[in-house]
Amino acid sequence: MKLWFQLALRNVWRQKRRTFLTLITMFGGFGVASISIAWSDGTFEKAIDVYTRNFSGHIQIHSPGYLDTPSLYAAVDGGESLLASVQSHPQVIAATPRVKAAGLVAVGDVSAGGRFWGVDITRESSMTRLPDKIISGQSFSGPAANEVLVANGLALALDADPGDTLVVVSQGIDGSLANDAYLVVGIFESGEALVDQTTVIFPIDALRELLVLGDRVHEIALIVDDVAAVPAVARDLQQRLGDAVDVATWQVFAQTFNRAMELNRRGTWVSLLIIFAVVAVGVLNTVLMTVLERTREYGVLRALGTSPLQIVRLVLFEVTIMAVIGVTIGCVLGFAINSVIAWVGIPLPAPISHGGVEFSRLNSVVRAQSFWIPAVCVFASALVVSIFPARRAARTAPALAMRAR
Amino acid sequence: MIHPSIVASHATTTAEHVVVAENVTKEYRDGGLVVHALNGINLTLDRGEFTAIVGPSGSGKTTFLNLVSGLDSVTGGDIWLAEKRLSRMTSAELSDFRRDHVGFVFQSYNLIPVLTVAENVEYVMLLQGVPAEERAGRVERMLDRLGMHGYAGRFPNQLSGGQQQRVAIARAIVAEPDLILADEPTANLDSTTAGELIDLLRELNEENGITCIFSTHDSRIMERARRLVMLQDGCVDRDEIL
Incomplete structure (x- = not known):
């Protein structure tokens, strides 16, 4: 040789x-x-x-089947303890709980269909930079305040501005009629057409109260320290959390992207x-x-x-x-x-x-x-x-x- | 005197016969033209012979040497070398056979330019798998014998033509082949150096008993052979002991 x-x-x-x-x-x-x-x-x-940092996160955790058929009733019990388990993973750098629903919204005589997101504004800030998306007005004054952020497209349709009152009509998880009036504190823009045409963001506790959800959540979104590690972390979390939840990576819930x-x-x-x-x-x-x-x-x-x-x-x-x-x-x-x-x-x-x-x-x-x-x-x-x-x-x-x- | 092997039966090979050529023909095709280079050659070379193949250009000397050494294949007839029938061997078998049984001295020396003198001499032994220590000893002794001891680390382009041909002879002989084959080995050398080299080949032939066959045009060189085979138009015209 x-x-x-x-x-x-x-x-x-x-x-x-x-x-x-x-x-x-x-x-x-x-x-x-x-x-x-x-x-x-x-x-x-x-x-x-x-x-992913716009709203979705790298990984989302839902009740089984939620991604295929989103439903108010497909909520996960024990939101805070689930969140604590997720945050204990060494590669998870931020996680936030979300509540999601849909209903009717109106400002004055103008009404429209809307998607409702209840978010923990403090946790959301460290993950999705939500406050940076507010283009007029301001963020919530507290976690349970009767305040909302309205997406700019929907705000245009409703002719809503900060300071206006938004009337919300939906259905609680117990079957009751859920309605209340909220102060529009800000208008936000996400850059995603569907979100900007339809979404109203609530403080998570305010929306939970409206929908009678207790401590249940529909989604936990999280980000990890390395995008390349997302599939491995997702597998790990699924193993830790068991079959009671579905752990999905961004490749699954953001298929078009x-x-x-x-x-x-x-x-x-x-x-x-x-x-x-x-x-x-x-x-x-x-x-x-x-x-x-x-x-x-x-x-x-x-x-x-x-x-x-x-x-x-x-x-x-x-x-x-x-x-x-x-x-x-x-x-x-x-x-x-x-x-x-x-x-x-x-x-x-x-x-x-x-x-x-x-x-x-x-x-x-x-x-x-x-x-x-x-x-x-x-x-x-x-x-x-x-x-x-x-x-x-x-x-x-x-x-x-x-x-x- | 006519060599006895000419009249002997060629159908049998023995350990004494290093080369047996039996009714060998060789044709080359060049487009539609068929050139008959050899036309039924019968020849036997015994162990230890020092034979010159002579003849005019185009008489078939190089073709005959190519066939005898397994560099080319016959069109008809058979050649046995060291009791092995070359015409039945594959290309890979012929490679191994040449490595183990034939030493070449070429007209243009054909040393490997990127190897030193010692490495050139060692090359065939490396292919044979001779152990390193033995290789080194044999290379040293051979270079000493050929007066090239001080040149072991030089590259071929740092040597004269005569020196390169000495190295080529060392490379051919060091692996102890059955047959040394030299095609016009002195053609590129001056007459003094050519004479010295043929004398050297003859000395080595006598010392080691290795069969040596070489082609030449030079009458002063052919005089040094002990057997002379003259080819003419692809046939043996004369075969005599000198």
């Missing part, structure tokens, strides 16, 4: 210019792929973070495919040229008793050595550039605002996959395309060695 490694290494340095060009193709392809993956990971994470993300990811894979096709063609060109130039030399090796398999091994060793060097340089450069983009970010031409969050630059995320995926691709593409020239070298007629130069 040492002989083949030595032969391959010396052959690599024999054609320095060609080796250098091949290395540029390899580490260039690696670097572009690495930066592309880190950048796309960063963009996806940002998009997921913005989306997830599909859009998946589509984007596929776009990234297509880009990577093109990058590595270019790398493969570059490597094929170099290796084929080398094999053609050294046909006579392979003939001599064959004449001396080198087997076809050993010739294939020699060519693939040479490519592997170049790939190792190319990937090493690519790793160093990729890590440096990815770190800078992760730290400083790339400014957007115009800031994007969504759900009360404005971001003006996008940052990369430096993860192991930004390196191992390009590394595997460089090795695989280089070795696969080298099989053809290697086989050609192995089939060199040994009688070529006898021909005078």
Whole structure:
């Protein structure tokens, strides 16, 4: 093995210019792929973070079947103790209980259908930045105050402004008629059309009281410390909490958004495919040229008793050595550039605002996959395309060695 | 004098016969054109012989050497080398066979350019799986014997033509083959160096008893052979002991 490694290494340095060009193709392809993956990971994470922190959270816990058929009656008992269990998970950084219902709302003579969310404004603030979404007026004065926040689209339909009185009519969980009047303290905008057309947000205790829910909740939404860890945390929580509840990740309860993300990811894979096709063609060109130039030399090796398999091994060793060097340089450069983009970010031409969050630059995320995926691709593409020239070298007629130069 | 093996039966091989060629023909096809390079050659080389294959260009010398060493396959007839029938072997079997039984000295030296002198000499033994210590000892002794001791760490492009051919001879002989095959080994050398190298080959042949067959155009070189086989138009025209 040492002989083949030595032969391959010396052959690599024999054609320095060609080796250098091949290395540029390899580490260039690696670097572009690495930066592309880190950048796309960063963009996806940002998009997921913005989306999930708007209202949904990374994970939601409901009564079984609630996501398919939301119902006032599908409430989970013991909201506070459930919340405490969820918050005890080391990767959960924030969790909030919610109550959800629907009914009629009216301001003066104008009425409309509405969706009601009862939220714990303190917990909600640390998770979904709800106060940042208030575009006029203010937040609740207390957890049980008879106050509401009205979504801007609904407020427009009702001609509601802060200071107006909103009359709410719904049904309590005990079958009673639930109605009351609430002070509109603020108008909010989430950036999601359905939410902004229909939603009224209550302090959770106020809505519980209206609907006679006691300490029951319809939903516990939570966020974890790492978006990539969401599925694992969800599995863990499901195991801890048992079958009495369903633990769902954002990929389940935000399927449309997830599909859009998946589509984007596929776009990234297509880009990577093109990058590595270019790398493969570059490597094929170099290796084929080398094999053609050294046909006579392979003939001599064959004449001396080198087997076809050993010739294939020699060519693939040479490519592997170049790939190792190319990937090493690519790793160093990729890590440096990815770190800078992760730290400083790339400014957007115009800031994007969504759900009360404005971001003006996008940052990369430096993860192991930004390196191992390009590394595997460089090795695989280089070795696969080298099989053809290697086989050609192995089939060199040994009688070529006898021909005078 | 006509060599006795010419008149002997070629159908049998013995340990004494290193090479037996029986009614060997070789044709090359170039488009629609068929070139008859060898036309029914019968020849036997015994162990320890030092034979020159001579003849004009196109007479079939190189083709014959290619076939005898298993570098190429016959169109018709059979060749036995070290009691093995080459025409029945696959490409991979021929590789192993050449490695273990044939040493080559090429006209253009054909040393591996990225290996040093010592590594070039060691190469075939590495393929054979000879242990490292034994390899090192044999390389040292062989380079000493050929006067190349001080050049072990040099690369081929740092040597003269004569020195490179000495290394090639060392590489051919160090693995202790049954047959040394040299195709025009002195064609690229001046006459003094060429004479020295053929003398060296002959000395090694006498010392080790290795069968040696070489082709040449040079009349001063062919005089040093002990047997001369002349080819003409792909046939043995003359075969004599000198």
